[in-house]
Amino acid sequence: MKKIIPFCCLAGLTILLTACSTVAPWERDVTARKSMQLTKNANFAAINDHIYYSKEGSTGGRSTDGGGCGCN
Amino acid sequence: MVGSDRLSEVMTTIAKPLKYQFKAMNSPCEVQFDCNDAALAGELGRLAEAEAARIETKYSRYKEDSLLSRVNRSNGRPVPVDTEMMALLTYADNCYRLSEGLFDITSGVLRRIWRFDGSNKVPEDHEIAALLPLIGWDRVVLGPDNITLAPGMEIDFGGLGKEYAVDRVLMMLAAKTDVRILVNFGGDLRVSGPRNDGSPWRISIESVEENRKTEGMIAISSGALTTSGDARRFLLRDGVRYGHILNPLTGRPVMGAPRSVTIAAPTCLEAGIMSTLAMAKGRDAEEFLRDEKLAAWVLR
Amino acid sequence: MQLSNRNKGRIGATLCLVTANLFSTTGLVQAQEVQNAFDEPATNGPGNIIMDGAVMYYRENNSRIQAIEPMASYTDYADNGDIFSIKLTADSLSGASPFGATPWIAPQNFLSPTSVTISGDDGSTGASGGVVVTDPVTQMKILQTTAKANELPLNPGFQDTRGAANLSYTKALASRTRVTFNLNGSIERDYQSYSGGASIAQDFNNKTTTISVGVNYQHDLSKRLYGTPTPFAVMTGVFTDGTKSENIVSATAGITQVITRNWLVQLNYSYERATGYQNNPYKVISVLDPVTGAPQRYLYEARPDKRTRNAVYIGSKLAVGSFVTNLSARYYHDSWGINSITANASEHIPIGTRGYIEPGVRYYHQSSADFFNYFLLSNAALPQFASADNRLDKFNAITASIKGGYMLNDQIELYAMADYYSQTKAGTKGLLPGNNGSLNLFAGVKAISVMTGVKYRF
Numbered sequence: 026m027k028k029i030i031p032f033c034c035l036a037g038l039t040i041l042l043t044a045c046s047t048v049a050p051w052e053r054d055v056t057a058r059k060s061m062q063l064t065k066n067a068n069f070a071a072i073n074d075h076i077y078y079s080k081e082g083s084t085g086g087r088s089t090d091g092g093g094c095g096c097n
Numbered sequence: 098m099v100g101s102d103r104l105s106e107v108m109t110t111i112a113k114p115l116k117y118q119f120k121a122m123n124s125p126c127e128v129q130f131d132c133n134d135a136a137l138a139g140e141l142g143r144l145a146e147a148e149a150a151r152i153e154t155k156y157s158r159y160k161e162d163s164l165l166s167r168v169n170r171s172n173g174r175p176v177p178v179d180t181e182m183m184a185l186l187t188y189a190d191n192c193y194r195l196s197e198g199l200f201d202i203t204s205g206v207l208r209r210i211w212r213f214d215g216s217n218k219v220p221e222d223h224e225i226a227a228l229l230p231l232i233g234w235d236r237v238v239l240g241p242d243n244i245t246l247a248p249g250m251e252i253d254f255g256g257l258g259k260e261y262a263v264d265r266v267l268m269m270l271a272a273k274t275d276v277r278i279l280v281n282f283g284g285d286l287r288v289s290g291p292r293n294d295g296s297p298w299r300i301s302i303e304s305v306e307e308n309r310k311t312e313g314m315i316a317i318s319s320g321a322l323t324t325s326g327d328a329r330r331f332l333l334r335d336g337v338r339y340g341h342i343l344n345p346l347t348g349r350p351v352m353g354a355p356r357s358v359t360i361a362a363p364t365c366l367e368a369g370i371m372s373t374l375a376m377a378k379g380r381d382a383e384e385f386l387r388d389e390k391l392a393a394w395v396l397r
Numbered sequence: 398m399q400l401s402n403r404n405k406g407r408i409g410a411t412l413c414l415v416t417a418n419l420f421s422t423t424g425l426v427q428a429q430e431v432q433n434a435f436d437e438p439a440t441n442g443p444g445n446i447i448m449d450g451a452v453m454y455y456r457e458n459n460s461r462i463q464a465i466e467p468m469a470s471y472t473d474y475a476d477n478g479d480i481f482s483i484k485l486t487a488d489s490l491s492g493a494s495p496f497g498a499t500p501w502i503a504p505q506n507f508l509s510p511t512s513v514t515i516s517g518d519d520g521s522t523g524a525s526g527g528v529v530v531t532d533p534v535t536q537m538k539i540l541q542t543t544a545k546a547n548e549l550p551l552n553p554g555f556q557d558t559r560g561a562a563n564l565s566y567t568k569a570l571a572s573r574t575r576v577t578f579n580l581n582g583s584i585e586r587d588y589q590s591y592s593g594g595a596s597i598a599q600d601f602n603n604k605t606t607t608i609s610v611g612v613n614y615q616h617d618l619s620k621r622l623y624g625t626p627t628p629f630a631v632m633t634g635v636f637t638d639g640t641k642s643e644n645i646v647s648a649t650a651g652i653t654q655v656i657t658r659n660w661l662v663q664l665n666y667s668y669e670r671a672t673g674y675q676n677n678p679y680k681v682i683s684v685l686d687p688v689t690g691a692p693q694r695y696l697y698e699a700r701p702d703k704r705t706r707n708a709v710y711i712g713s714k715l716a717v718g719s720f721v722t723n724l725s726a727r728y729y730h731d732s733w734g735i736n737s738i739t740a741n742a743s744e745h746i747p748i749g750t751r752g753y754i755e756p757g758v759r760y761y762h763q764s765s766a767d768f769f770n771y772f773l774l775s776n777a778a779l780p781q782f783a784s785a786d787n788r789l790d791k792f793n794a795i796t797a798s799i800k801g802g803y804m805l806n807d808q809i810e811l812y813a814m815a816d817y818y819s820q821t822k823a824g825t826k827g828l829l830p831g832n833n834g835s836l837n838l839f840a841g842v843k844a845i846s847v848m849t850g851v852k853y854r855f
Contacts, residue, residue, distance in 0.1 A: 047657075048602075048603075048605045048655045048656070048657060048658060049191075049411075049603070051191060051411070051414045051415040051417075051418040052414060052655075052657075052658040053418070053603075053604065053605065053655060053658075054414060054417060054418060054421075054438075054658075055658050055659050055716050056655050056658075056659075056661050056714075056716075057421075057438045057439060058435065058436050058437065058438060058439065058716070059434070059435045059436070059437060059438070059439045059440075060433075060435040060436060060716070060719070060721045060745050060747075060753065061439075061661060061714055061716055061721055062439050062441070063653065063661075063663060063712075063714070065745075065802075066800070066802070066812055066852075067449070067470070068449065068451045068468060068470075068812075068848065068850055069800055069812075069814055069848075071468070071486075072453050072466075072814070072846065072848055073816075075466075076455070076816075076818065076844075076846060077761075079788075080788065080794075080818070080820070080842055080844075081737070081761065081763060081788060081794065082731075082733075082735045082737065082763050082766065082788050082789050083706075083708065083727075083729040083731075083735065083737040083739070083763060084669070084706065084708070084729075085647070085649070085667035085669060085706060085708035085710075085729065086665055086667055086708040086709065086710030086727040086729065086739075087649075087665060087667075087710060180422065180423065181423050184419050184422040184423050185419070187419070187422075188415060188416070188418075188419045191411075191412075191415040192412070192415070195408050195411055195412060195415070196408070241571060241572045241573055242571070242572055264420070265423075268420070362409075363413065364416050364420075366416050366419070367409070367412050367413060367416050370412060371408075371409060371412065374408070388405055388406040389406055389408060389409040390406070390409070391409060
């Protein structure tokens with residue numbers, strides 16, 4: 026049951042998102058900016074992921090890019 | 098729709114800028130440099146000429162082995178195109194949708210029946226009706242990296258090729274030098290900034306009347322200027338004058354179009370597309386220009 | 398010819414955008430007024446090579462862990478859309494770390510095997526703090542460490558250096574389809590991890606929608622120094638078990654959607670299944686007298702050998718002028734009973750024409766694992782699994798961070814980041830039996846980290 030709720034939310038949101046897209050191709054200029062990139066700085070993201078992986082019990086959500094360490 | 102066929106003459110003030118002149122795209126072309134360095138002017142002028150030639154070779158309807166001609170000969174098969182041509186086709190697609198069909202690069206086939214030579218030979222209704230199924234950008238299939246035209250259809254970049262060339266040449270040269278330049282290809286022009294002393298470049302607009310040489314001067318410090326005009330290309334029959342701006346949706350000339358529309362805009366492409374659109378609005382040209390808040394001069 | 402009302406008066410503005418788009422696609426950037434360097438288009442497109450180097454320093458409170466981590470990467474964006482990237486990281490850790498034992502009102506002695514060979518006999522100082530004694534029965538060398546009264550016992554003199562490499566290759570199959578392969582390896586003295594994965598990304602709707610799906614396989618090898626203890630073995634003695642391994646298979650699916658010209662949203666789901674050795678071979682759990690709370694013995698922890706994880710993530714980026722508001726949330730659930738919620742907010746603020754500053758805050762809350770306990774009682778039967786590892790405890794964590802970047806010129810970007818991270822106990826405080834309410838059992842951490850680096854594009 027606990028697994029189904031997130032699934033449904035994800036599926037529902039996905040359909041909602043793609044359905045309400047009214048962005049014309051020439052309107053992609055803002056999302057092309059440096060400041061709007063999903064990984065503006067790869068090292069910031071990597072360091073944070075590393076710290077939280079070693080100090081907390083949760084992982085995942087963003088990418089499967091692997092590489093564990095013994096900080097278990 | 099076809100573009101301007103008149104040259105706006107650039108009048109200069111005190112020190113004359115250096116000029117590099119050549120012929121391209123069936124028009125007299127020039128690049129003016131506000132400096133004394135003849136070597137630099139020559140080097141950059143040659144770059145401009147080369148870029149204009151590159152664009153012409155690739156996109157000219159008149160060259161048999163151009164990429165555009167290959168597309169026009171494809172007879173219904175998909176033709177792969179590169180990044181630049183795909184970007185231009187996408188641009189044409191955007192303009193088609195923005196203008197609600199008035200700007201349509203497949204409308205060139207109408208030239209087969211409409212010859213604006215001042216005579217009275219107006220095509221018959223059935224001739225126009227026969228061509229209409231071959232016109233319509235919505236019939237073109239644009240894939241991720243290819244284009245498919247139905248057999249009998251043709252595209253041409255007459256409404257954007259020269260303007261694109263002016264913009265490209267100006268941006269390329271402006272990236273290489275701080276010297277103030279003016280690029281003018283057959284009346285479609287753009288400047289990189291005011292002249293060295295801060296004064297604007299002075300452009301004279303050719304008159305539509307027989308007995309006047311010029312209609313006046315425009316001072317331009319930045320951006321581009323294009324003119325769409327009607328003066329010498331028309332048909333006259335039964336007292337009705339048919340201007341040469343054709344409506345792709347009907348296959349017929351736009352009635353009540355101004356004799357000439359000159360528009361200033363940041364880029365030559367924008368100026369060119371907007372002046373084409375203004376002409377296509379016929380009697381509503383001034384209202385259209387007012388709504389769009391454009392710097393424009395209309396002659397009727 | 399009537400104008401439709403929808404476009405009335407707006408054709409010129411849209412044409413301006415369309416024209417700018419044409420020029421940027423064909424490689425010429427308009428020399429127009431850009432308010433801030435970070436408003437310019439990102440340079441992660443064909444024809445760029447980016448080299449990036451940075452160093453991070455991390456430090457926990459109370460003389461716990463300190464780490465320094467340099468990293469360097471090289472990424473080549475080929476003209477045909479392919480991307481090749483390599484990244485090398487090293488980290489050097491030192492300091493002390495809690496190992497699961499609870500504090501006590503008197504000093505506690507912990508014994509663990511050591512392979513230090515010294516000429517002297519009893520009373521010699523071990524290599525990493527503590528005293529080396531010889532077991533009179535087995536004649537084995539044993540390291541004895543002592544934890545002070547009323548303090549959380551820490552594993553002293555912990556030192557480790559790790560090196561890692563990541564390789565990634567993206568192939569553009571078509572203008573809207575990309576497939577990426579990646580390989581990773583991480584090696585330290587007592588642990589190795591290797592992984593490989595592949596993912597595919599597809600653009601739709603004129604590239605305003607991107608869907609990506611990926612899988613990853615990871616194989617970990619744990620080679621505890623001095624042998625791997627059997628779960629629930631008493632803390633001392635020599636262990637003969639050698640290398641233990643773990644296999645992790647994971648999959649993610651995500652969608653990125655441009656909702657309006659200024660607003661980008663991302664949704665991801667990830668799934669992971671780990672089988673194999675998942676204990677921390679250095680961690681113990683204290684067995685206490687149920688009446689007085691006095692420690693009787695220490696047993697090595699025991700965790701299940703299977704773990705399934707699920708996470709859902711949503712992120713949003715909204716541009717207002719040159720400012721960008723970033724929000725994200727993640728919900729996580731795993732088969733060990735840990736549920737967590739993470740929420741992140743930060744604001745990208747342009748500074749002058751070349752820089753930005755980005756303050757941010759992160760809130761995290763996790764529930765404890767089903768088998769988590771601060772201690773076991775000596776009069777109770779051993780449960781199937783037990784661990785006192787604070788990573789499995791129920792706690793909240795807050796991070797306050799500030800990031801910044803500065804474009805020195807068109808090609809060089811300087812950047813830096815500083816974080817303050819603090820974990821606090823959530824839910825009922827752990828309490829030792831007997832009259833020991835003053836002892837704090839929560840082993841959560843407070844840490845600062847700072848990083849600085851430079852990115853060079855040519």
